[in-house]
Amino acid sequence: MSAKKAKKQKISRKERKEKKAAERELRPIRPPMRGWIGRGRGQSVYVQQADEWRGTTVQxxxxWPYAIGTGTPMxxxxxxxxxxxxxxxxxxPISWFQRAKLISNPSTFVLGKPGLGKSTIVRRMATGLAGxxxxxxxxxxxxPDYVDLIEAMGGQIITLGRGRGYLNVLDPGEATExxxxxxEAGHEKEAMQVMADAHGRRQTMVSALLTILRAAPPTDREETIIDRSLKWLDEHHxxxxxxxxxLRVIQEGPEEVRAVALDRGSDERYKAITESLEASLIGLTGGGRLGETFSRQTTNPMRRDAPVVYDVSAIDDSEMDLQAATLLACWSAGFGTVNVANALADAGLEPRRHYFVVLDELWRALRAGRGMVDRVDALTRLNRQRGVGMAMISHTMSDLLALPTEEDRMKARGFVERSGMVICGGLPAAEMPQLTAAVPFSEAEQELLIGWQDPPAWDPSxxxxxxxxxxxxxxxxxxxxPGIPVDVQLTSIEKSINDTNRLWHEQSRVGRRAARSAQEVDA
Structure with missing residues (x-):
């Protein structure tokens, strides 16, 4: 390279540097992120977070690159x-099983202390699924927590309780029709299956009522007698x-019933074999501890083409056995109706319907007596095959594990383990070992649940x-x-029908009106 050409490049490089320096002098000087540092300057210790907006992927x-995903299922x-x-x-549970493929079982188990919104989150699911x-x-x-919601949906409200409504546990419901x-459509095999399911459901309910009444399950011989007696009624009644x-069939003792009772042709032996069963059935039909709720014809048959709620709020909390028996009877009738709907849909006689079944206060039924866990387990195990989403609600794991035998406790814990998703509200620290034995929770998640169960603070204002x-x-x-922590937010319409403390609020309003009236009189 010649000396003349090298000198020219050196001059042009110098000119470019001078030009850049001139541009920097003309450019406005910007402070760093926290402002100018130093005495008399404007340094900021706190940097305000940038504003965020939400929108769809298209919007x-x-x-890019200033957009990020939500990170939660939509x-x-x-x-x-x-x-x-x-x-x-x-x-x-239904959308995550059917559409998102996030869970393998369309069910959820909800745990949490009272007053934190367990029923509210299930009502939100029921409302959205109805849409x-x-x-x-x-x-x-x-x-009741769901009566106003089902009424707003135009559904069916079935009231049960002493003197308020009856549910016949021997009623096959819509199975016969x-x-x-x-x-008529040529599906003889399916028709036999529907009737067999109705028969098994009735036998299970009679055995469950006897279990609650006796606090012990019936014997194998007694269950066989009940089974044959029900078949005799189907043929002759x-x-x-x-x-x-x-009760009358067992007392009269037809030949078919005597054969399975093994009376050996002796009336005295037959009466001795059936005496305990007869006494228990008299207690179920004569207005005993369980009243006449299950001994009369059903007052309001359940529909399968509309939302339904069984309102059993009239049964007092002191009548634990009656509450448990009524819950089981409602569950049995509900799943029987679902089976009928599925059978008709499989045959092409009705449109396919999916149901979201809510089993609230599960612990009440489990504590009713030995063997009740098996009854509930039989009802809840086949929800995926039945096309049913399910929400089971209880307070704590202790409710499920406070059962007399280890076998029942293991089966009750299986309700949580088999659920597609587990939704937990505030829980005490003592629950964590039992909860983590069924579902893995990290230490941070456990601390979050424990903090949510703290009592409310006093607001001086x-x-x-x-x-x-x-x-x-x-x-x-x-x-x-990892768990997804969520804050459930209700709309104004939901708040008007989701007020579980309405009676307390009405009482408070009456008290405030009375206080204002007294002040006016004093004035």
């Missing part, structure tokens, strides 16, 4: 917002039988207690995946 795609019923990120969480065409079935509402339709008819810190907050767990 924010042009903002398939199903909108429950609320992620507590840490504010992202919307959509969650329900997807799924029928909510609340098989036993003890408070469905079997006739199936036979006109109309729908009741428990009194079953209003003179009342503030809301509990865990009200409406839940952790959604699916297997060993």
């Amino acid at each position: 924010v795609c042009g903002m 398939v199903g019923v909108p429950l609320g917002r992620h507590i840490h990120t504010g992202a919307t969480l959509c969650c329900d 997807y065409g799924v029928m909510p079935l609340v098989l036993g509402d003890l408070k 469905a079997a006739a339709q199936l036979r 006109d109309g729908v039988p009741v428990l009194g008819d079953l 209003t003179g009342r207690e503030a809301e509990p810190p865990g009200r409406g907050k839940f952790l959604v767990k699916v297997g060993g995946r």
Whole structure:
């Protein structure tokens, strides 16, 4: 390279540097992120977080790389917002099983201390699923928490209780009519299956009522006698039988019943064999501890084409046995109706319907007596094959494990282990070992649940207690995946029909009106 050319490049490089320096002098000087550092300057210790907006993928795609995903599933019923990120969480057992393929079983188990919103989150799921065409079935509402919701949906409200309504446990429901339709359409095998299912359900309910009445299950011989007596009634009785008819058959002792009782041709032996069973059935039909709720014809048969709630709130909490028996009877009737609907749909005689079954206060039925866990287990094990989503609700794991035998406790824990998802609200620290034995929870998740069960603080400005810190907050767990903490947020319409403390609020309003009237009189 010649000396002249090298000198020219050196001059041009110098000119470029001078030009850049001139541009820097003309450019406005910007402070660093925290401002100018130093005495008399404007340094900021706290840097305000940037504003965030939410939108669909189509709306924010042009903002790359400043857009990020929500990180929470968006398939199903909108429950609320992620507590840490504010992202919307959509969650329900049917959508996560059928559409999102996130769980292998369309069921959820909800745990949490009273007053933190267990019924509220299930009502939100029921409301959203109804919009997807799924029928909510609340098989036993003890408070009631769901009556207003089902009424707002235009559903069926079935009231049960002493003197308020009756549920005949020997009523096959719509099974007889469905079997006739199936036979007319040439589905003889399906018709036989429907009737066999109805027979088994009736026998199971009679055995369950005897278990609650005796606090012990019936013997094998007694169950065989009940089975043969029910078959005899189906062949010889006109109309729908009741428990009194079953008692009369056992007392009279037809030849078929005597044969399975092994009376050896002796009346005295037959009476001795059936004496205990006869006494128990008299207690079920004569207004004993369980009253006449199950011994008369059903006052309001259940529909299969509309949302349904069994309102059993009239039964007092002191009548634990009657509550448990009524819950089991409602569950049996509900699942029997679902089986009929599925059989007709399989045969092409009705459109396919999916149901969202709510089993609230599960612990009451489990504690009714030895053997009740098996009855509940038989009802809840086949929900996937039946096309049914299920929500089981209880307070704590201690409720499920406070059973007399280790076998029953293991089966009750299986209800939680088999659930597709477990939703937990605030729980005490003593529950954590039992809970983590069924579902794995990290230490951070356990601390979160324990913090949510703390009592509410006193608000000096209003003179009342503030809301509990865990009200409406839940952790959604699916297997060993990290839990999703969500804050359930209700709309104004939902708040008007989801007030489980309405009686207290009405009493408070009456008290305030009385106080104002007294002040006016004094003035």
